[in-house]
Amino acid sequence: MECNEIEQLLSEALSLEEVHVSQDGTHYKIVAVGECFDGVSRVKQQQMIYAPLMEQVTSGALHAITINAFTPxxxxxxxxFNMPG
Structure with missing residues (x-):
């Protein structure tokens, strides 16, 4: 599955301000930014991101996923903090 397809799915489903998806072989890294994560537990944030991707996860199109969710x-x-010095 293409990174831009994942970004589009998540943006439409969650009204995110930013979403960045990178791929290394079969491993995907998702960084999602949105007000929807404010006051939500980390587990719930991950569930929110997995929900629109569940079809691709169960089909095996998406295998290993790392999720980082942030408020703006x-x-x-x-x-x-992560800028190169």
Whole structure:
């Protein structure tokens, strides 16, 4: 499955401000940014992201997935801390 297809699915399903998907072989990394994650537990955030992808997960099109979900405020802080020095 193409990264841009995953980004589109998630953006439409969750009204995200940003979504970034990268792929390394069969492993996908998803970074999702949206107000919808505010005050939501990490487990619930992951469930929210998995839900629109469930068909692809069960079919085997998506295998290994790493999810990082942020509110816009958390994402700004994350980018500052992870900038190369």
């Amino acid at each position: 405020t958390q994402w700004k802080r994350e980018k500052i």
